[in-house]
Amino acid sequence: MKIDLKISNIINQIAIDAGREIIKIYNKPFTAKMKQDRSPVTKADLVANDLICKKLHELNPKIQIISEEGNKKLDKWNNIFWLVDPLDGTKEFIKKNGEFTVNIALVKNGRPIYGVIYLPTKREIFYTLGKSSYSSKINKKNQYQSKKKIKVKIRKQLKDKVLLLSRSHSRNTELSKKHFRTNKVKFSGSSIKFCLIANGVGNTYPRPGTTMEWDTAAGHAILNAAGGSVKTLDRKVLKYGKKGFKNPSFIARG
Numbered sequence: 001m002k003i004d005l006k007i008s009n010i011i012n013q014i015a016i017d018a019g020r021e022i023i024k025i026y027n028k029p030f031t032a033k034m035k036q037d038r039s040p041v042t043k044a045d046l047v048a049n050d051l052i053c054k055k056l057h058e059l060n061p062k063i064q065i066i067s068e069e070g071n072k073k074l075d076k077w078n079n080i081f082w083l084v085d086p087l088d089g090t091k092e093f094i095k096k097n098g099e100f101t102v103n104i105a106l107v108k109n110g111r112p113i114y115g116v117i118y119l120p121t122k123r124e125i126f127y128t129l130g131k132s133s134y135s136s137k138i139n140k141k142n143q144y145q146s147k148k149k150i151k152v153k154i155r156k157q158l159k160d161k162v163l164l165l166s167r168s169h170s171r172n173t174e175l176s177k178k179h180f181r182t183n184k185v186k187f188s189g190s191s192i193k194f195c196l197i198a199n200g201v202g203n204t205y206p207r208p209g210t211t212m213e214w215d216t217a218a219g220h221a222i223l224n225a226a227g228g229s230v231k232t233l234d235r236k237v238l239k240y241g242k243k244g245f246k247n248p249s250f251i252a253r254g
């Protein structure tokens with residue numbers, strides 16, 4: 001499937017529609033349950049998942065969907081599949097700090113070739129189109145406003161580099177600052193960190209430990225097309241469709 005402007009608009013709209021359903025739940029009292037992996041899930045994760053999976057299937061029933069809240073089995077012969085995290089940052093959603101996202105990526109031959117990340121509380125969308133990445137605000141009439149091409153920002157001096165750390169998973173900030181030789185740190189929840197590197201606000205996002213492929217695929221695609229990279233600690237490009245969809249430690253850079 002070639003993702004041209006028309007298809008890109010359809011997929012972006014799916015992410016925006018999922019975001020609208022998430023916000024309806026966010027604005028009312030809700031409860032969270034613990035999943036088997038001891039991560040939380042809310043009604044918002046499930047409602048958004050149903051909507052996204054249904055619409056992606058309508059768009060192209062031949063492409064398999066792998067989702068945090070849905071199917072996790074890939075047919076072996078399939079070299080192309082969707083990776084969906086309907087609500088990334090459920091912990092931030094529960095804390096009500098607004099730092100959660102909707103993530104949809106298309107993976108082909110182990111590489112994320114398309115990605116969209118939607119921030120429902122900010123009504124802001126990041127996505128790839130062709131070889132570039134874009135960001136835009138979405139107004140209440142669903143129109144794209146101030147659409148702009150985004151690029152990573154090169155900061156030559158190490159001390160000027162902005163380190164991005166996970167709000168809920170960072171254990172040793174001082175060690176990270178020392179290791180990357182900078183005092184400039186920003187904390188953020190969810191896949192927003194990839195967007196902040198892609199639009200030049202941040203430079204380096206180290207993520208030790210296990211993450212899941214649906215946490216990173218859309219952000220990886222957006223960062224790639226904005227001029228950045230996501231690599232494992234042995235400097236190999238992070239690939240997709242791995243066993244159990246588990247990522248090793250990685251560093252995303254602008």
Ligand SMILES: [Mg+2]
Nearest residue numbers: 068085087088
């Ligand atoms: Mg999730």
